[in-house]
Amino acid sequence: MILSEQDLTALFVTLKLASVSTLVLLVIGTPLAWWLSRSQWRFKYIIEAIIALPLILPPTVLGFYLLISLGPNGPIGGLVDMLGGAPLAFTFTGLVIGSVFYSMPFVVQPLQNAFTAVGQRPLEVAATLRASPLDRFFTIAVPMAKPGFITASVLGFAHTLGEFGVVLMIGGNIPGSTQVASIAIYDHVEALEYGQAHWLAGSLLLFSFLLLIVVYGTNRRYTVAQP
Template sequence: MIALSHDDLQALWLTLQLAAVTVGVLLIVGTPIAWWLARTRSRFRTVIEAVVALPLVLPPTVLGFYLLITMSPQGMIGAPWLQFTDATLSFSFTALVIASTLYSLPFVVQPLQASFETIGSVPLETASMLHASPIDAFLSVASPLALRGYITAAVLGFAHTLGEFGVVLMVGGSIPGKTKVLSIAIYDHVETLDYAQAHALSGGLLLFSFITLLMVYTINRRLPIRVA
C-alpha cells in the first residue's frame, strides 16, 4: 500500500467535495428539467433534450473552452460575477461546480426523466383527487416513486464528476487545494513518470467506480417500490 502524499490527499478531498456539491446542485436543477421533459407536449422538448444530452458527445475541451470564455473576468457571467462578488470566477471552486454541473447534467436528467415517464400522470391525478396540490403530489407521490431514478441519478452524477478531466482543466487550471482534482493529479504523476502514485490513484478510482455502480444495480433490483 502506497501512502498518499499530502498533495494527493488534498486532491482526493477536493474531488469528493466537488462531486458532492455538484450532485446536490444537479438534483435541484435537474429535477424540474427532467419533470418538464417527462410531461410536456411542447415542440421544444426535443430541442431541450438535445441540449441536455450535448455533454455526452461534445469533447470536454470544447465545453471547457466556452465555459472559460463565459466565466473569464470579461465574460458574460464572469464580468457581472466580478462586479458583485469582487472575485474572479474562473479558476475557482465555484467555476468547477458550474462546469461539472453542465458536464454531468445528462447523467442526472436522463435517469430522472425516465423514472418520471414511467410513473406517468396516473398517481398524480389520484393525489389531486385527494386534495393534494401539484407540488404536494410531486413531493408526496412522484418523488418517492422516483426513488430509484434519484439513486441512479445521484450515483451516476457523482461518479461522472469524479472522473472529469478536460473541462476542469480548462476552467480550473490545476491549483493545488483549490482546483486540482484527482484526475489532474493522476495526469501530473504520469507526466512526471511517478507511476506508483498514478497507480494508487487510478486503481482507487477504478475500484470506487466499480463499487458504486455495483451498488446502484443492486439497490435498483432490491428496492421495494415498483411502479407498475
C-alpha cells in the same frame, strides 16, 4: 504514507467537487426533468438536445467555452464582476459550474425517465384524494421515482469524479484548490512517478466500482420487489 499529502488533497477536492455538483444538479435537475416529462411544448426537444450535448462534445470544447464565459469578459464572469464577486475561472466555484454542465445529462435523463414512468394516473388519483399539485409532487411523484433519483445521484457523482478535460481548461490545476485526482494522476505519469499514479488510480477505480455496485444492487432490489 503511500499517498502524498498533495494526492490526498486532490482526492478530497475530487470528492467535494462531486458531492457539491451532485447536490446542485439534483436541485436544478429535478424541476427540469419534471418539466421535460410533463410538458407538451413542441420545441421541448431543443432543450433535451442542449442537455444531452456534453454526452458527445469533447470536454475540452465545453471547458473552452466555459472558460471564455467565466472569464472577466465573458457573460457569466462579467455578471459576477459587475455584482462585485471574485472571478470564477481557476476557482472551486468555477469547477462546480463546469461540472454541473458536464454531468447534467447523467442526472436529468434518469430523472426524466423515472418521472415519465410514474405516469399521469397516480397523480390524477392523488388529485381526487384532495392532494394539491405540490403535495402530489412530493408525496407521489418523487417517492415513485426513487430508483431514478438513486441512479441520477450516483451517475452524476461518478461522472464528476472522472472529469478531466473541463477541469483542466477552467480549473488550472492549482494544488489544494482546483487540482482533482484525475489530473494529479496525469501529473504523476508525466513525471514518471508510476507508483504514486498506481495508488491514486487504484483508489479511484475501487471507489467508482463500489459506487456502481450500489446503483445496480439497489435498482435490482426494486425490480425484484415489484414483479
